[in-house]
Amino acid sequence: MTHDTVVIGAGLAGLAAALRLAEEGRRVLVVAKGVGSTHLAPATIDVLGFDGEAVESPAQALPQFAAAHPGHPYERLSVELIAASIDWFKSRLPLSGYRGGLEENVVLPTAVGAAKPSALVPETMVGGDLRAGGRFLFVGLGLKDFYPAYLAGNLAGSGVQARAIELAPPLGRETDVGSVGFARRFEQPAFREAIVRELAGRLEPEERVGFPAVLGIRQAAEVWRELETRLERPVFEVATLPPSVSGIRLFEEMTAALRRAGGRIVIGQTVVGAETANGRVEAVVAEAAARTGTFRARSFVLASGGFAAGGVELNSYGKIREAIFDLALAGAATNGGPRFLPTYLEEQPLDRVGVPVDDRLRPTDAEGRPRYENLHAAGATLAGAVPWREASGNGLSLATGYAAAGAILEGDS
């Protein structure tokens, strides 16, 4: 079977591109070796959180940021396009109830109590907006991936009124319960009842209540609303270590939308190579258990991620390679020097390594020409960004996935 577009990778970039194409009636297949960054990172859509200093308004900061960072993916995208990707995304994920936009960043506490700006946040997190001031209570559940007293200590140190309490919720015979285990328990009424009972009488007036981001998976909206109603105050989630429950919700809602729009998704097949001819990609070849599959299409989206996901690889000789098409790479700042610097928190010479693209997000060769006419790239595969430092990860993935789909649709018309 031939598809219109095969998307490689099931992170936010791949899913955004696939959903937009499927909505436009294209036959889309997503092929991925596993679930993507959604299961590791929180579901906030960070467009631009830091440009040296914290960014208050991405809409205002983006043009200057793009100009100051040649080769950054944002150089290829207009603010209008990024704004359109955000509006589109908000409307496609009603369950998550995303709030915010490009005009103002929401500022959420991280699990250590640092302040992180995000353009768009799920409604279950918006109550943690530090800009609103007021008093915060952070609730520990005994979850080993969340330390509310430490979080509150750092917030208090920066002038926020914050305190913490630890609950001992009933976990049955199991004691090493992780985020997903807690999320399942929150979907049980008896568990929520126990939490509310333990909190009764321990809340100060006007205090907003923060939990680790484990308030259910499929029923998260109901769980969150019930807690707000019964505790009679804003309740919010704080993202913490992987696995990311909020990211799993994002994945579930996007893949459901994709299937409803007629798209297909295959997880568990690793794309290892391609068949190419006359400057075009004809097919990609994927390996699964004991067999290979060939997927043909008219266009392809490479959303296989960066070093973390394996889309870009570094071998023991120091050679860097794009794993599927062996595309040209850009962004290395080694200049013949070391690949890594001794100070951990410095920007590292390989941080911006990735695939360079043209204005239609097609990977380019050393001369800046598109390597394949019908191959587009999106997300963490792209060169030029340091999304974990910029707080731009999901924003970049969403906007470039959306834009790659747009380029394909434009090319068709």
Next chain:
Amino acid sequence: VAALEAEVLVIGGGSTGVGVARDAAMRGLKTVLVERKDLADGTTGRYHGLLHSGGRYAVKDPEAARECIVENVILRRIASDCIEDTGGLFVSTPWDDPAFGDVFREGCRATGVPVEEIPVAEALRREPRLNPEISRAFSVPDAALDPWKLVWGCARSAQEHGAQILLYHRVVGLERDGQRVSGAAIRNDLTGEDLRIHADVVVNAAGAWAGQIAELAGCRVNVLPGKGIMIAMNHRLVNTVVNRCKMPADGDILVPIRTVSVIGTTDVRVADPDDLEVTQSEIDEMLDEGEKLVPGFREARALRAWAGARPLFSPEEVADTREVSRSHALLDHRERDGVEGLVTITGGKTTTFRLMAEVAVDAACAQLGVERACRTHEEPLPDSEDGHFYSLGSRLHAREPVPQSEELICECELITRHRLEEAMERRHTANLDDLRRTLRLGMGPCQGGFCSYRAAGILHAVERLDHRAANAALLSFLQERWKGVHPILYGDQMRQARLDDWIFQGLLRVQHLPT
């Protein structure tokens, strides 16, 4: 200034120092040990973990070989819980002269190292990943030795016998009373307080730093710090210690220890044992040598690289530190320099630490004018009383009967919340790296990716730290982890490091935390 009295003051908390403290305390001497950092922070905690059979030195350094095999047998008896009885192989790869095997066998026989040539097919059956082109193989009683368990076992035993151990206590001066060393001026680096320790005898067991200590008493001790780098690979590529059958050189040992295998090492003379850089060319050399022993070595996941400083004692200046004997050196400064009350014990290796302690305490006793017999070769260390060797599955075996009964804070090293909290309370430290040396926290494949935040959060609660101190603990641990990871970042470990970047810099944003 506060003051302490001791009969024996031991300087240095490596294997030699804690060995001396244990030996002296077991002989009934009032003993105090001072260490400028944590136990095993220096050379002992930075070696590959080989319990030598003596085979490595059988040809080149027969005296060292003899000492090794005697101590090997003793340590198997007294420190069984620190030892995994892996056995050892010496193999001739295509790069090694097969005729050296005969020289090697003769050397082993002459020095008392049990050796047996085994068929190549048997060696390959035992270690299927070995280079199939090997032409000869010899079996010797090498083993893996956990340096932290050893040092902490000696320290606990010394304390049980009345010794006092002061960590993060740095010697800032030795006090002279005429031609006699009468004690030391000490600075507590955690509190900034000064302390004076009066001692009848000072034992300088500062290893690669022994020259610096001796100089404080006006004595010249020529210790050449020899840098050796090692890489821990994320798997047991072999389950037997594997050596190249040739004259000792770089990158010719692969030691399976705990869940990893460690390839080593180099030997480069350095000026300062506190300044040990791991270079890219050294890494490449280790990986290339690893390929010769285990084809595909470069494809395996490397976890971490580090360097240690061997304390090589040389009576004269030499250019190549490989030419210096691995045997130990006892310097009685009364005889040597006319300075009473000071003994230096240096050179040697962790395998011979007990013997070094014995001769040092013998010399101390002679200066004190007392005669008391050494008993360290007879009395097992704590946890080694039953004589059972450690095995790879020991920790899992201890945990398996009660699955899910307790949270694992460090999944890689199977550290439960209870063990971590207990260690925090016992050690009373605000430094996560101290807990690493105690529990192996953060030493597994993720190199602290998941446990660092958890440990900082728990430390914040257990030690009632303020947020700045907890931040400092977290950030310095991340920097310490990075130090060993960045030289070997490629392949899967690069993926891991990038995930860790996302966690600490993207999700938590630790870079914005005040310290």
